[in-house]
Amino acid sequence: MAYNLLKGKKGIISGALDEKSIAWKIALKAKEEGATFTLTNAPIAMRMGQINKLAEQCGAEIIPADATSVEDIEKLYTRSMEVLGGKVDFVLHSIGMSPNVRKGRSYGDLNYEWFLKSIDISALSFHKMLQVAEKLDAINEWGSVVGLSYIASQRTFPDYSDMAQAKAVLESIARSYGYRYGKLKKVRVNTVSQSPTKTTAGTGVGGFDAFFDYADKMSPLGNATAEECADYVITLFSDFTRKVTMQNLYHDGGFSSSGISEEIVEKMKQ
Numbered sequence: 597m598a599y600n601l602l603k604g605k606k607g608i609i610s611g612a613l614d615e616k617s618i619a620w621k622i623a624l625k626a627k628e629e630g631a632t633f634t635l636t637n638a639p640i641a642m643r644m645g646q647i648n649k650l651a652e653q654c655g656a657e658i659i660p661a662d663a664t665s666v667e668d669i670e671k672l673y674t675r676s677m678e679v680l681g682g683k684v685d686f687v688l689h690s691i692g693m694s695p696n697v698r699k700g701r702s703y704g705d706l707n708y709e710w711f712l713k714s715i716d717i718s719a720l721s722f723h724k725m726l727q728v729a730e731k732l733d734a735i736n737e738w739g740s741v742v743g744l745s746y747i748a749s750q751r752t753f754p755d756y757s758d759m760a761q762a763k764a765v766l767e768s769i770a771r772s773y774g775y776r777y778g779k780l781k782k783v784r785v786n787t788v789s790q791s792p793t794k795t796t797a798g799t800g801v802g803g804f805d806a807f808f809d810y811a812d813k814m815s816p817l818g819n820a821t822a823e824e825c826a827d828y829v830i831t832l833f834s835d836f837t838r839k840v841t842m843q844n845l846y847h848d849g850g851f852s853s854s855g856i857s858e859e860i861v862e863k864m865k866q
């Protein structure tokens with residue numbers, strides 16, 4: 597059921613790689629709720645991914661941009677404002693990648709060049725998207741910027757490796773830039789800390805199936821799906837959350853506040 601929550605709003609959605617991507621679900625929901633937007637992803641992902649199909653479904657133009665390149669991000673905003681006929685109201689950062697995780701390097705044997713890449717792609721890109729937006733004055737007053745995070749930023753999950761540091765930086769940027777952009781233009785900046793979700797990025801983390809099941813059993817409401825994440829993010833883009841900013845918002849079925857659950861106790865007894 598649609599509520600027209602984003603009627604008349606314009607935005608930019610990054611990170612839709614395939615149908616499983618959280619950003620893919622957010623794009624479909626944003627369209628359903630009345631928004632118009634552009635889609636963006638790294639040029640390489642465009643060749644591998646199925647983003648054209650999504651673009652057709654949403655009537656959206658695709659603007660390739662490597663999120664580590666300030667120049668690409670400048671083009672992304674400039675072209676988006678041309679296509680959409682003005683400044684945007686919302687921006688989704690749904691980007692994450694760690695070469696160390698992808699190549700299975702242990703936390704005691706990290707490649708530091710790759711570590712820097714993880715931080716650049718997964719966290720500094722958030723700052724770049726915000727700084728370029730500010731410089732180009734590309735976001736309307738009361739606009740909303742959302743990045744996606746994971747609880748490994750705050751608690752240790754061994755296989756998450758250097759992505760834990762990247763997410764900690766991402767969440768910190770939301771606070772620092774949220775302050776600045778709030779003062780300047782009343783733009784809000786938040787991160788959503790999502791349950792483990794079966795996507796390309798998610799399942800790339802070692803032991804994913806085990807911690808997906810563990811989180812599901814630990815959370816009183818069970819893991820939040822990508823569709824449910826999309827619902828939540830839409831509310832953050834809407835006018836109903838205008839005073840929510842500088843937050844890391846858990847969207848995890850209660851996992852982050854749970855110590856142990858009956859299901860896990862039962863499992864341990866076996």
Ligand SMILES: NC(=O)c1ccc[n+]([C@@H]2O[C@H](COP(=O)([O-])OP(=O)(O)OC[C@H]3O[C@@H](n4cnc5c(N)ncnc54)[C@H](O)[C@@H]3O)[C@@H](O)[C@H]2O)c1
Nearest residue numbers: 611613617618638641663691692744792793795796797798
């Ligand atoms: N899947 C999970 O379990 C989970 C849980 C919490 C948070 N998240 C976060 O959600 C976000 C989206 O991930 P997802 O799970 O939908 O997986 P996904 O693999 O579908 O999306 C990750 C996206 O990042 C893009 N990307 C990588 N390098 C890029 C670059 N240099 N420039 C531009 N884009 C680039 C990829 O092309 C891809 O579209 C990520 O930030 C991820 O860390 C995922």
